Amino acid sequence: MSSPRSLYLLFIVLWPVLLYASPMKAPAQNNEITSSNTDVPVYTLVFRGEPLSEVLRTFVQKTGLNLVYDTAILDDTPVYVTIRELPAEQALARILADTSLDYITLSSGTLVLVRSARQQPSFGSVAGRIVDHRTGRPLPGATILLASADGGTASNTSGFFSIPGVLSGPQELIVSYVGYEPLRKTVTIPVDGVLRTQLALREKPYIAEPIVINDHSRRLGQSGGAAQWVTVSGDGPLQPGNDPVRTLGLFPGVQFQLPLATLNIQGSGADEHRFYLDGMPVYHPYSFGYLFSAFSPYAIDRVTIHKAGFDARAGSQISGLISMTHDVSNRASNTATLQADAVSSNLRADVAGRLGDMDLETLLAIRTNIWDIYQSPVLSATMRNWDYIDPVIANLLMDGQDSYRMYDEALHDSRVGFRDIHLSSRLRIDPFQSVSYSLYSGYNTLGTELLNRLPQPDAQYPEFMFARDSYTWNNRVTRLRYDALLTARTDIMIQAGYSGNRLEHSYRMAGSIDAGLPSGVSAPEAMEAFTANPASGMHQWDDNRIDHGIFQAEIDYAASPRLRISNGFQVDYIRTRVNLSDLFYIPTLSAASAGMGSVFTGIDWHPVAAWRLNVSSRLTYISNTDKVYAEPRFSAQYDRDASAIGYWSMRVAGGIYRQFIHQFSVTNPGPSSLVPSLPVWTHAGELAVPRAYHLTLSFLNEPTEYTRIRLETFTKWQPVTHQISYPKLLRSGQDHISRLADFTHQTRSFQGGAGITLTQQIPRIGTEMMAGYDWTVSQVDMQEQFGRWLPAPWSEPHRVRVMLQTRVNNRIQVYGQWSGMYGRVWGYRQAYYDFMVMHNRSLYGTYRLDRPEDDRLSAFSQLDAGVHYQQRVGGGVIRLKLDLINVLNRDNMLDYGLVPASSAGTDGSSGESEHSFVKHARTLPGFNPAVSVQLSW
Numbered sequence: 056m057s058s059p060r061s062l063y064l065l066f067i068v069l070w071p072v073l074l075y076a077s078p079m080k081a082p083a084q085n086n087e088i089t090s091s092n093t094d095v096p097v098y099t100l101v102f103r104g105e106p107l108s109e110v111l112r113t114f115v116q117k118t119g120l121n122l123v124y125d126t127a128i129l130d131d132t133p134v135y136v137t138i139r140e141l142p143a144e145q146a147l148a149r150i151l152a153d154t155s156l157d158y159i160t161l162s163s164g165t166l167v168l169v170r171s172a173r174q175q176p177s178f179g180s181v182a183g184r185i186v187d188h189r190t191g192r193p194l195p196g197a198t199i200l201l202a203s204a205d206g207g208t209a210s211n212t213s214g215f216f217s218i219p220g221v222l223s224g225p226q227e228l229i230v231s232y233v234g235y236e237p238l239r240k241t242v243t244i245p246v247d248g249v250l251r252t253q254l255a256l257r258e259k260p261y262i263a264e265p266i267v268i269n270d271h272s273r274r275l276g277q278s279g280g281a282a283q284w285v286t287v288s289g290d291g292p293l294q295p296g297n298d299p300v301r302t303l304g305l306f307p308g309v310q311f312q313l314p315l316a317t318l319n320i321q322g323s324g325a326d327e328h329r330f331y332l333d334g335m336p337v338y339h340p341y342s343f344g345y346l347f348s349a350f351s352p353y354a355i356d357r358v359t360i361h362k363a364g365f366d367a368r369a370g371s372q373i374s375g376l377i378s379m380t381h382d383v384s385n386r387a388s389n390t391a392t393l394q395a396d397a398v399s400s401n402l403r404a405d406v407a408g409r410l411g412d413m414d415l416e417t418l419l420a421i422r423t424n425i426w427d428i429y430q431s432p433v434l435s436a437t438m439r440n441w442d443y444i445d446p447v448i449a450n451l452l453m454d455g456q457d458s459y460r461m462y463d464e465a466l467h468d469s470r471v472g473f474r475d476i477h478l479s480s481r482l483r484i485d486p487f488q489s490v491s492y493s494l495y496s497g498y499n500t501l502g503t504e505l506l507n508r509l510p511q512p513d514a515q516y517p518e519f520m521f522a523r524d525s526y527t528w529n530n531r532v533t534r535l536r537y538d539a540l541l542t543a544r545t546d547i548m549i550q551a552g553y554s555g556n557r558l559e560h561s562y563r564m565a566g567s568i569d570a571g572l573p574s575g576v577s578a579p580e581a582m583e584a585f586t587a588n589p590a591s592g593m594h595q596w597d598d599n600r601i602d603h604g605i606f607q608a609e610i611d612y613a614a615s616p617r618l619r620i621s622n623g624f625q626v627d628y629i630r631t632r633v634n635l636s637d638l639f640y641i642p643t644l645s646a647a648s649a650g651m652g653s654v655f656t657g658i659d660w661h662p663v664a665a666w667r668l669n670v671s672s673r674l675t676y677i678s679n680t681d682k683v684y685a686e687p688r689f690s691a692q693y694d695r696d697a698s699a700i701g702y703w704s705m706r707v708a709g710g711i712y713r714q715f716i717h718q719f720s721v722t723n724p725g726p727s728s729l730v731p732s733l734p735v736w737t738h739a740g741e742l743a744v745p746r747a748y749h750l751t752l753s754f755l756n757e758p759t760e761y762t763r764i765r766l767e768t769f770t771k772w773q774p775v776t777h778q779i780s781y782p783k784l785l786r787s788g789q790d791h792i793s794r795l796a797d798f799t800h801q802t803r804s805f806q807g808g809a810g811i812t813l814t815q816q817i818p819r820i821g822t823e824m825m826a827g828y829d830w831t832v833s834q835v836d837m838q839e840q841f842g843r844w845l846p847a848p849w850s851e852p853h854r855v856r857v858m859l860q861t862r863v864n865n866r867i868q869v870y871g872q873w874s875g876m877y878g879r880v881w882g883y884r885q886a887y888y889d890f891m892v893m894h895n896r897s898l899y900g901t902y903r904l905d906r907p908e909d910d911r912l913s914a915f916s917q918l919d920a921g922v923h924y925q926q927r928v929g930g931g932v933i934r935l936k937l938d939l940i941n942v943l944n945r946d947n948m949l950d951y952g953l954v955p956a957s958s959a960g961t962d963g964s965s966g967e968s969e970h971s972f973v974k975h976a977r978t979l980p981g982f983n984p985a986v987s988v989q990l991s992w
Contacts, residue, residue: 106132122168181217191414223246305856318377321771351477441977447953480492561595565591608624686713782839782840785894875916888904
């Protein structure tokens with residue numbers, strides 16, 4: 056593919072030239088006049104949007120000419136003109152060039168303004184920025200339409216927009232954005248000039264943030280009374296102060312409601328999408344194992360979900376993207392928020408000020424856990440339920456002779472710690488230029504120590520078994536960004552940043568003999584002995600890391616009111632390291648680095664007001680492969696504002712999607728491991744680049760002002776994807792693994808499904824109701840491990856969601872939500888399938904481990920409710936939240952393990968056992984009331 060690579064290299068060379076060759080608006084300055092030493096005076100004048108009447112008065116004052124005109128022929132058209140060293144009459148001609156006026160010169164030398172004889176249509180441009188009325192933050196993806204149906208556009212990631220070629224004179228703009236009141240504003244478009252404006256939208260009266268936006272949203276303008284949707288149906292708020300990632304499980308196509316489970320988008324694996332914070336990737340967005348996200352809910356402003364069919368500008372990922380932005384607000388005064396609940400405490404501070412003539416806004420948010428002060432009884436009990444020494448796995452690791460013994464818990468201790476810091480600033484040079492900086496640092500640790508004891512002493516087996524499981528991971532993200540509206544047609548974005556993650560995991564298991572314990576010691580004495588002798592027993596150590604540097608630039612050009620062209624490039628440098636020690640798998644050490652360069656081009660075309668067509672593509676060059684990879688994509692959306700069924704819209708999208716940074720989840724087979732899998736990262740090189748084909752169709756209908764129906768269907772075929780190869784990781788005969796190909800294998804997968812969501816608002820009583828159903832098919836080719844295609848381990852075929860929230864008054868809001876999941880398989884611990892089966896241990900009594908499609912879990916059902924109260928106290932606001940999680944105290948199953956029903960009998964045959972076994976269920980947390988107190992001032 057030498058030709059695309061040549062085009063890519065040519066673009067990289069010429070892009071800065073094109074950028075600097077773009078016409079840039081001169082900075083605003085005061086009007087001034089200079090005269091030359093010639094006989095004819097010349098003048099220099101600069102006008103930056105002053106009304107024509109004021110410009111003429113200034114012109115007469117500075118030149119001293121006798122100018123006569125009838126004020127009735129003047130209008131308030133703003134004048135944008137720069138005059139450099141011109142005689143007075145030529146200067147006047149320049150001033151009048153963009154108006155409907157002309158002048159004649161009388162014999163006396165007097166100049167008289169008259170209406171111009173020119174009758175041809177004249178055009179101008181409108182450009183500016185869409186911002187939040189209260190905070191001043193830019194609103195990306197807002198729809199800006201001309202009421203005359205002559206065209207429209209959408210604001211870019213910095214909130215900038217531009218519409219060229221607009222008929223001059225009065226024009227009505229219609230601006231809409233999810234969660235905000237629609238705005239209709241009449242502006243006057245100058246002839247051959249540019250109207251620069253900043254349009255501020257007011258939020259709808261909902262207290263919940265941040266807002267989640269789908270790729271398919273309403274485009275056509277709404278009538279003054281129509282509802283602008285703010286709802287959990289896919290275009291709406293998260294519950295106030297809730298986890299900004301875990302709450303995404305309420306949205307169609309997003310699976311993320313089970314503890315210890317990763318997030319999945321439309322049936323794809325958790326390794327096939329990526330989180331972004333302020334445009335930078337975050338490689339492990341979880342805390343407390345996978346129970347919470349790694350971000351303060353008081354630092355995040357907006358979450359955008361890109362599902363099947365997203366455009367090339369969003370990036371390269373074979374499943375989807377989740378993009379978050381920091382909440383930097385332009386507040387009139389400095390504010391602070393302090394919040395605490397049973398798990399963590401949060402502090403947020405907003406500082407606003409001036410740096411010279413520029414506005415500076417800064418956000419600081421800090422979150423930390425309070426486990427050392429208070430341990431939630433529900434979470435503590437859940438961790439004890441999950442953290443036990445699995446006798447089946449322990450037997451294999453200890454002696455492999457089917458000598459199963461079930462130990463009783465003697466002592467248990469948990470160690471939980473997480474903290475994250477968010478710092479984000481925005482310097483607004485002027486309304487159309489800004490520089491922003493953000494820093495995020497997250498630290499997480501999770502550990503358990505478990506001491507088990509035989510219920511009846513047996514000289515053949517250790518009296519005590521000790522297990523320690525410890526995890527530490529760190530996220531580091533920083534970014535510097537510049538945004539500017541260069542001309543009426545052109546805006547740019549330039550940013551550079553870094554993202555890194557390091558995960559360290561250690562596991563230790565030891566028996567009484569390993570620690571030299573005599574018989575008859577007490578449990579505390581045994582725990583002290585195991586702690587004092589850290590080298591005893593079996594050990595596993597894992598150390599995985601990734602470092603990723605990014606430089607990116609984008610330029611948007613509005614060719615006409617109906618045509619917009621986007622271009623950009625990105626340069627990446629990635630360094631990865633995978634280190635697995637030898638307790639569970641063959642020792643693995645793999646380190647690599649690579650450079651990548653990509654360019655993208657997108658064309659957004661509105662042939663008529665109802666249609667929006669988008670064609671885009673990315674070209675990516677990988678230094679390790681010396682190849683260029685193409686990702687063409689498309690979307691088409693049709694909107695109809697008035698029909699027999701009300702407003703409706705349909706969108707079809709698809710294309711080719713690739714993934715150049717691989718993330719794999721390695722199953723954690725420790726007998727008492729709390730976290731089921733460990734992420735490792737690497738990048739394109741010796742493996743074929745994963746590839747997927749997307750096709751999605753969605754339908755949006757608003758039969759009334761307050762009723763919305765959303766239908767979605769999708770299909771994703773992945774002919775090239777990669778998974779961890781457990782036969783290779785466990786294969787005997789190898790001393791170590793150093794190549795990526797030695798512990799992964801290429802396979803295929805398919806995802807498809809459909810969903811429907813109905814949302815109803817009742818403004819009269821401040822109520823909103825939502826009901827949704829998702830059906831998903833997710834299949835993976837597992838020929839290497841099981842010899843056939845199987846449902847994906849993470850598959851949730853049927854999901855049902857119901858939610859109701861209402862405002863009792865201005866102070867009290869109540870909500871209730873119910874979730875159900877049906878058809879889950881792969882019911883045993885993942886280590887049973889990936890570790891035990893690969894050791895030829897697939898039959899335990901009547902239970903088989905080699906048919907995961909038959910291992911069904913019972914249906915998941917959970918009802919939550921809550922009440923939120925807020926009250927102004929002096930100059931501040933106090934908010935109280937009572938959330939009742941799992942109100943019905945249902946024992947939902949996480950997974951199963953096997954424990955011997957009897958300790959009699961042994962069998963040394965190949966994996967089969969004469970023991971009888973029973974299932975041991977690990978259940979999700981039961982009824983959990985949670986109280987939160989928040990104070991803002």
